[in-house]
Structures are given as structure tokens and as C-alpha cells.
Amino acid sequence: EIVMTQSPATLSVSPGERVTLSCRASQSVSNNLAWYQQPPGQAPRLLIYGASTRATGIPARFSGSGSGTEFTLTINSLQSEDFAVYYCQQYTDWPTFGQGTKVEVK
């Protein structure tokens, strides 16, 4: 099983700030990496796939980068609706998720 590790566990930020979330895989997953957003009390939503391709309808302030074992999700100019938990997921092997990073209001 490929283990996905996200950091930090929690980020306290103010609206308008830029945030960077990290995700590390226990072995190479090439670019088979997705990011999901889960607002409080809601279902997850696909943000990024292929490590850097935004899903349909996802605003340009969300961007992904990385390959192999190290990945990053960046959110520019954080909006109120962006306060949520973010998960990375690899799909090189049987899918596994990171434990999540909570982005909360500072």
C-alpha cells in the first residue's frame, strides 16, 4: 500500500492570503495524484488531477505541482469558501488518501 502523508495537519490563515499544502508519497506515484476539497459537512470535490490539471469548474486560484513523491497544492488569495479540509490521493496503485490538511480561519 502506498502511504500518503500530508502536512501540516492544520493551517490557520486569513482571507486573501496564499497557502501551500504538501503531500508526500511513500513511493513514486508519477503524476497520478489528485487533490480534493471537503467543506464542513459536505462531500469531497475533485480539485486537481494529474498532479497539476484543474478539474472542470475549479477556479484558477487553485494550482497543483510536483511528481514522483512530492506534491504541492497552492491556493492564491484564499476566499471564504476555501476554508475546508484538503486531501491528496494517489491512483498509481489501489487508491489511498492522505490524512488531510484543515485550512481554518486565523
Next chain:
Amino acid sequence: EVQLVESGGGLVKPGGSLRLSCAASGFTFSRYSMNWVRQAPGKGLEWVSSIDSSSSYINYADSVKGRFTISRDNAKNSVYLHMNSLRAEDTAVYYCARDEDDLVVPSLFDPWGQGTLVTVSS
């Protein structure tokens, strides 16, 4: 609009059974693999099971293998999860999620339903 609506969750005793349903609309259901993903209270996401468009390729996480059965009815645009021998650790919100294509192994999950809560407790 693509929509997935789960139903069938509830409270069940350890060792009991439950069947979850997911009704799909807004896309050609028979052209996609489908998945179940669960989330224990306050915890992260865990892929549970997948099924391809023709029910030829079915996969399970080790944690549910031998206890859960996934199936689909393309005529009814629905996918199901039959859960037997339920344990306390199966307590979770169960989400239905479409895969990115018709695949033999699970890949991406988009979109997701709103989820249905399964509670296993005596």
C-alpha cells in the same frame, strides 16, 4: 447536472447486514466505473470498492473483502453495496463516486454523492 444520491444507511447491530444504494442521473451511467468510498466520523477517506461498467471487474479494499459485495444495475442507473458481518469499525459515511472512465481498477473520484451514514452499534 451530474448527480449521485445515496440511500440505505442507518443503525445496525454488530454482525448485521445493510444494503446501500446510489442512484445516478445526468450522465450515461453505463459508460463509467463506480466506486464506494467511506469516511469514519472525524477521520479521513478510505476507498472501499469499485465496479466497472459491465460488472466484469470488481475490486475491494482488504478491510471489507469477503464481507461486502458491490453490484450495479445499468437499466436502473444504480450501484449498490451489500454489507454483511458488519463491525463497529465499519461505522462511517459511505459515499458513492463516479470514476473518470470505464476502468478495471479505480482511479479518480468525480463527482461524489452526499453520503449516507452507517452506524454499527449494539
